[in-house]
Amino acid sequence: MERVAIIGASMTRFGERDGWVRDLLAEAGEACLRDAGVAGSDLDHLYVSNMASGEFEGQTGVPNALAHDLNAMPAYTARIDQTSSSGGAGVYAAWQSVASGASDLTMLVGGEKMTHRTTAEATDVIASLTHPAEYKHGVTLPSFAGMTARLYLDTYDAPRESLGKVAVKNHRNGVDNPHAQFRKEVDLETVLESPIVADPLRLYDFCPITDGSAALLFCPADVAEEYVPKDDYVTIEGIGGATDTHVVHERADPTTMGGVADSSDDAYEMAGLGPDDVDVAELHDMFTILEFLQSEDLGFFEKGKGWKAVEEGVTDRDGDLPINTSGGLKSKGHPLGASGVAQVYEIFAQLTGQAGDRQVEADVGLACNVGGFGNCVTTAVMEGHR
Amino acid sequence: MERVAIIGASMTRFGERDGWVRDLLAEAGEACLRDAGVAGSDLDHLYVSNMASGEFEGQTGVPNALAHDLNAMPAYTARIDQTSSSGGAGVYAAWQSVASGASDLTMLVGGEKMTHRTTAEATDVIASLTHPAEYKHGVTLPSFAGMTARLYLDTYDAPRESLGKVAVKNHRNGVDNPHAQFRKEVDLETVLESPIVADPLRLYDFCPITDGSAALLFCPADVAEEYVPKDDYVTIEGIGGATDTHVVHERADPTTMGGVADSSDDAYEMAGLGPDDVDVAELHDMFTILEFLQSEDLGFFEKGKGWKAVEEGVTDRDGDLPINTSGGLKSKGHPLGASGVAQVYEIFAQLTGQAGDRQVEADVGLACNVGGFGNCVTTAVMEGHR
Numbered sequence: 131m132e133r134v135a136i137i138g139a140s141m142t143r144f145g146e147r148d149g150w151v152r153d154l155l156a157e158a159g160e161a162c163l164r165d166a167g168v169a170g171s172d173l174d175h176l177y178v179s180n181m182a183s184g185e186f187e188g189q190t191g192v193p194n195a196l197a198h199d200l201n202a203m204p205a206y207t208a209r210i211d212q213t214s215s216s217g218g219a220g221v222y223a224a225w226q227s228v229a230s231g232a233s234d235l236t237m238l239v240g241g242e243k244m245t246h247r248t249t250a251e252a253t254d255v256i257a258s259l260t261h262p263a264e265y266k267h268g269v270t271l272p273s274f275a276g277m278t279a280r281l282y283l284d285t286y287d288a289p290r291e292s293l294g295k296v297a298v299k300n301h302r303n304g305v306d307n308p309h310a311q312f313r314k315e316v317d318l319e320t321v322l323e324s325p326i327v328a329d330p331l332r333l334y335d336f337c338p339i340t341d342g343s344a345a346l347l348f349c350p351a352d353v354a355e356e357y358v359p360k361d362d363y364v365t366i367e368g369i370g371g372a373t374d375t376h377v378v379h380e381r382a383d384p385t386t387m388g389g390v391a392d393s394s395d396d397a398y399e400m401a402g403l404g405p406d407d408v409d410v411a412e413l414h415d416m417f418t419i420l421e422f423l424q425s426e427d428l429g430f431f432e433k434g435k436g437w438k439a440v441e442e443g444v445t446d447r448d449g450d451l452p453i454n455t456s457g458g459l460k461s462k463g464h465p466l467g468a469s470g471v472a473q474v475y476e477i478f479a480q481l482t483g484q485a486g487d488r489q490v491e492a493d494v495g496l497a498c499n500v501g502g503f504g505n506c507v508t509t510a511v512m513e514g515h516r
Numbered sequence: 517m518e519r520v521a522i523i524g525a526s527m528t529r530f531g532e533r534d535g536w537v538r539d540l541l542a543e544a545g546e547a548c549l550r551d552a553g554v555a556g557s558d559l560d561h562l563y564v565s566n567m568a569s570g571e572f573e574g575q576t577g578v579p580n581a582l583a584h585d586l587n588a589m590p591a592y593t594a595r596i597d598q599t600s601s602s603g604g605a606g607v608y609a610a611w612q613s614v615a616s617g618a619s620d621l622t623m624l625v626g627g628e629k630m631t632h633r634t635t636a637e638a639t640d641v642i643a644s645l646t647h648p649a650e651y652k653h654g655v656t657l658p659s660f661a662g663m664t665a666r667l668y669l670d671t672y673d674a675p676r677e678s679l680g681k682v683a684v685k686n687h688r689n690g691v692d693n694p695h696a697q698f699r700k701e702v703d704l705e706t707v708l709e710s711p712i713v714a715d716p717l718r719l720y721d722f723c724p725i726t727d728g729s730a731a732l733l734f735c736p737a738d739v740a741e742e743y744v745p746k747d748d749y750v751t752i753e754g755i756g757g758a759t760d761t762h763v764v765h766e767r768a769d770p771t772t773m774g775g776v777a778d779s780s781d782d783a784y785e786m787a788g789l790g791p792d793d794v795d796v797a798e799l800h801d802m803f804t805i806l807e808f809l810q811s812e813d814l815g816f817f818e819k820g821k822g823w824k825a826v827e828e829g830v831t832d833r834d835g836d837l838p839i840n841t842s843g844g845l846k847s848k849g850h851p852l853g854a855s856g857v858a859q860v861y862e863i864f865a866q867l868t869g870q871a872g873d874r875q876v877e878a879d880v881g882l883a884c885n886v887g888g889f890g891n892c893v894t895t896a897v898m899e900g901h902r
Binding site: 206207211213225231258261389453501 | 517518561567569570571574575576577579580581583584588589590591592593594595596597598599604605608609611612613615616617618643644645646669702725755756757758759760762763774775778779887888891892
């Protein structure tokens with residue numbers, strides 16, 4: 131198994147963007163090539179993380195178009211889809227391409243173009259990942275989030291306010307992220323009084339619908355310094371992926387995300403590291419409640435104690451374990467196929483000292499990307515080399 | 517780089533099928549597990565090759581559903597899309613998962629459900645892979661095929677009849693394939709007098725629209741015999757993938773498929789084998805003309821001489837290099853995401869002596885899966901162990 135490095139990273143501004151997903155992918159891809167100082171024609175493999183360009187734009191075959199736009203032909207291309215965790219699945223695919231020896235230089239570009247569709251249309255495309263019986267009964271992902279939040283608050287005696295504090299924290303982080311969709315602080319009162327979406331969750335407990343793209347460049351770790359200086363790359367020390375039940379009602383405990391636990395077990399084992407070694411993490415806060423669940427199932431906090439860590443500021447930027455320094459999906463935005471790639475972009479920036487006003491002290495970082503309502507998950511553990 | 521074996525293979529009947537793609541995937545997946553005598557719960561990774569379940573059925577997240585249906589949780593899942601070569605891209609992904617050491621047992625299931633949509637609707641979904649400017653001018657894949665066929669016939673002094681003979685040969689092979697959509701011989705006159713679709717190509721020069729699924733099971737070659745006897749598995753000796761231009765008019769010579777040449781160069785090099793070593797091959801005959809082009813760009817025949825090989829019977833089942841013993845896409849059918857997987861199923865069957873009435877003498881086989889009009893291609897070279 132070849133050890134794999136990430137030697138370049140980029141992302142576009144997230145938010146409402148003009149153009150097509152192809153334009154956004156090219157923007158991120160070109161910036162990533164510049165970041166590492168390589169040409170598109172140097173690429174062996176080029177992967178695109180994208181859930182639904184066909185459904186959103188009537189356009190498929192996007193990886194082939196991107197190979198043209200980046201002048202990467204005849205690089206091998208493919209699209210990787212794992213619904214909202216397509217980005218993490220792309221990271222795993224890119225890692226495999228280098229770890230297997232099939233490619234010496236692989237680019238991954240994740241992206242989605244969504245805001246030209248109405249919220250109802252976009253939600254409908256996303257809901258197509260659920261079981262038809264769930265869909266028919268109106269149990270979309272936000273509904274699951276509301277029911278799970280209620281169960282969590284009741285089971286673990288957590289105050290409603292603790293969920294709101296996830297939104298407040300992540301919005302505060304987003305202010306310092308020039309790529310974020312929302313760069314504005316919100317106070318707890320605003321979150322708690324925003325319109326109800328799925329009781330007890332309110333508007334500010336949800337991530338927005340977003341356009342955007344992010345890109346990463348992978349090579350064997352033993353040649354990373356032929357491309358970039360020592361302090362400009364990270365290594366993937368461990369990576370894993372796992373599924374949980376396709377229908378949520380089959381889970382013994384809906385407040386536990388089995389895919390998060392299983393994928394991180396694999397990632398920790400490969401890395402020879404554990405949750406205590408992680409200095410900074412990007413979690414999939416599509417809904418505020420998900421940040422609690424993941425922070426527990428990754429082993430950062432005991433079951434039912436994730437909310438306390440947020441209350442006590444442990445996950446703040448100046449806390450012991452900063453979570454979602456990028457602003458998270460909550461304020462940075464959630465362009466489906468881009469999100470898992472952008473999580474790794476943030477960890478890359480933090481571990482190479484390029485995170486600007488968001489910079490924290492960190493040698494080891496973790497990214498956890500969740501598809502569906504925990505249906506499929508990838509987790510990666512990375513190390514900086516400074 | 518871990519050497520990779522295929523220890524199980526299956527496919528459903530191709531044709532007009534009831535149910536959803538999920539049902540077809542489960543049917544092929546279960547049969548493949550039985551073929552190798554393993555359980556779904558033994559799987560580490562589970563990939564689905566599928567181009568457009570969202571567009572055809574309004575259903576995404578299919579790999580997660582399949583993990584449920586095969587009782588494969590918490591196996592990692594993802595969908596691999598490379599348009600009409602999604603199957604070949606899935607083979608490459610599954611190979612990478614084992615070659616990298618990430619998985620010790622990987623299943624790939626490819627499938628597509630199309631016939632519930634009209635031919636116009638299905639063609640429209642497929643045409644979404646072309647450049648919007650091509651699409652707007654009505655240059656769908658069948659149009660490209662017509663223009664390329666005319667250019668080929670003119671450039672290489674090939675008779676129109678030679679194209680028809682591809683259809684005749686592949687229909688003859690399909691008669692002996694219990695999985696094929698069309699199990700009927702056609703004579704040359706029927707082909708040459710069928711309705712014109714894209715001059716000079718006629719109805720019988722085109723593959724049909726098809727429902728179906730196929731599955732393969734991969735493990736490290738050094739443990740293959742712990743699962744199955746020596747004569748029941750094949751090894752992937754070489755594999756490669758490549759792109760050609762996204763827009764067809766940018767190609768210097770439209771009768772050359774650059775992606776076929778580039779991907780097979782990589783596959784031959786990894787295998788330490790060349791075109792002369794290949795005993796049997798499955799090519800992507802979505803249109804009859806494509807069988808000529810690929811047989812030349814894979815190095816089987818000189819440029820412009822592929823048509824002569826067909827005329828002389830070289831590619832017949834009793835010829836020196838049997839091509840499309842399965843009946844090819846032409847008579848077996850072309851359920852997009854399944855086709856590249858079913859090509860490897862046929863090579864597996866031939867190399868393990870399980871091809872029944874279609875059996876030929878072969879130790880080395882090749883599968884070439886083409887996306888778009890040669891936009892992206894994967895090629896695999898396999899060896900039997902008897």
